[in-house]
Amino acid sequence: MKKTILTLSILIMSVIMLHAQQNLDFSGAQGIISPQVNDNNTVTFKLDAPKAAEVFLQGDWMPAEGWVPGKVAMKKDEKGIWTYTSESLKSDLFMYNYIVDGLKITDPNNVYQIRDIANMFSIFITNGDQSSAYKVADVPHGTVSRTWYDSPGLKATRRLTVYTPPGYERSKESYPVLYLLHGVGGDEEAWISLGRTAQILDNLIAAGKAKPMLVVMTNGHTSNAAAPGESSKGLYKPIMMTPDVGSGNMESTFQDVVDFVEKTYRVKKNKADRAIAGLSMGGSHTLFISANLNNTFDYVGLFSAAYRLNRPDAKQVPAVYENYEKNLEKQRDNGYKLYWIGMGKTDFLYQSGVDFRKLLDDKKVKYTYRESEGGHTWSNWRLYLSEFVPLLFK
Missing domain, CATH: 2.60.40.10 (Immunoglobulins)
Structure with a gap:
């Protein structure tokens, strides 16, 4: 009897497994x-x-x-x-x-x-x-987490992606921070997926070419709390030009991000231990944020940066834009360790980059310029990140 029941059970399981596998391609x-x-x-x-x-x-x-x-x-x-x-x-x-x-x-x-x-x-x-630099190697690995923070300036709860270096959880050490900003088509997922940030940082730190650091990757679209499908907006089709682009909202409220990170993570809180960098729109955000918070970051990185994304329907120029040149002069006078600019030779923003560097020259703002082959691409932005990170926190 037991043998019959066992045989019947096996037969039933085989039928179930066969049915379950109908969707598989053999x-x-x-x-x-x-x-x-x-x-x-x-x-x-x-x-x-x-x-x-x-x-x-x-x-x-x-x-x-x-x-x-x-x-x-x-x-x-x-x-x-x-x-x-x-x-x-x-x-x-x-x-x-x-x-x-x-x-x-x-x-x-x-x-x-x-x-x-x-x-x-x-x-x-x-x-x-x-x-x-972009491959997962057999080295100690950092941790990538998604976390939510309150932004009083935006009156919203928003999501960040944070890379903590190998050993962070077991250590009592405090670390420097790189704030890394995406382009107009991105969100807080872009740098970690398309940019291979975790792999680049793991490999550079393991090789002794970069200091262990946190990397905080924000969502620069203030009309979205998080990446598509990761907020209460539900499952919607992402678009590039969200209503917040060119509003100045991200730039003028970025102190909320810094405050959250420094209250939540074991990080150093000195200017010499903060860096900020971004690509395209994130490069624009970076240059305005670093000038607006002109005594906050010792390291600034602009990767194929847009100078400014204007809103033709704007009734008033946001203060973070209107006061930029005065803020830039304060940033220059307060001093910094590195102002790094990368641009591809065929980038559609190439001429705006030339014009921006002329402004820096006129203001006697010192910078390091890196010109590469290619255009407005992730190939260049990954390259720039792999070259920029080893220069930080020296």
């Missing part, structure tokens, strides 16, 4: 490896789509068509597998999609994906020295 496509990074940094992509009429590969390493990455046609073999092998790529992290009969999709054989604004991309990392 076809030959599971054997496809895509992408495959080859030793010489050429990359092979494959897609099983035998009924497709045409398939294109679109990648951020290809020459752009306006704001849209370029694309290249893939070739189909007799088994219906579409294939393309790239030229040898530089050492970096790359994003790509397939376009199958006009429909853009991620690579179904690649589980590694990233969201950028409202779009999803598959990713891969090539070989080489620079890309090694």
Whole structure:
């Protein structure tokens, strides 16, 4: 009787498991490896789509068509597998999609994906020295957490992403802080995912090239409490130009972030132990915040910075913008250790960067300028972060 019950139980479990597995794909496509990074940094992509009429590969390493990455046609073999092998790529992290009969999709054989604004991309990392900074290495790791803070200035509770260095939880030591700000399309998730902040910091600290530090990554869109889907606004489609852009709200209330961090975390509270940096819109935020709080940060980093995002419908210029040049002069007179500017040679903000540096020259504000290849891209911003961090807190 017991044997009969056991046999029946096994049979029932087998039926349940078979039913549960109906959504899984056990076809030959599971054997496809895509992408495959080859030793010489050429990359092979494959897609099983035998009924497709045409398939294109679109990648951020290809020459752009306006704001849209370029694309290249893939070739189909007799088994219906579409294939393309790239030229040898530089050492970096790359994003790509397939376009199958006009429909853009991620690579179904690649589980590694990233969201950028409202779009999803598959990713891969090539070989080489620079890309090694973006890979998870066998070194001590920091902790990445999401936490909420009260902003009296904005009358809101908002979310931060915070990186604490290896050993923070077991230590009694206090650490310096880098405040790291995103661009117009980002949120508090952008630097940790697209920017590989945790990997860069882990690897630099382990190599002795950077001081252990906290990195605080804010949400610069003051009309959003948190990244899409992470607040009471629910599941909505993200947009770039939120109503707060150019309002001055983030810049004028940033002291709320500093106050929260210094009350909540074990950090040093001196000017020499605070740095602030940002990309694009976050670069604009950085230059205005650091001038407005002109005796707060000893280290300032502007990565492809927009000078200012103007609002044509603004009835009054926010004080944080209107008083900028006077605040900049105070920042200069109060002194600082590093004012670092990075810009790509083909960045659409290149000329505004030239104009901004002329203003700094006229005001006798000393800075370090780094010009790189390429344009307004995460490739450059990851590079700038990996070069900026080792210069901090010396």
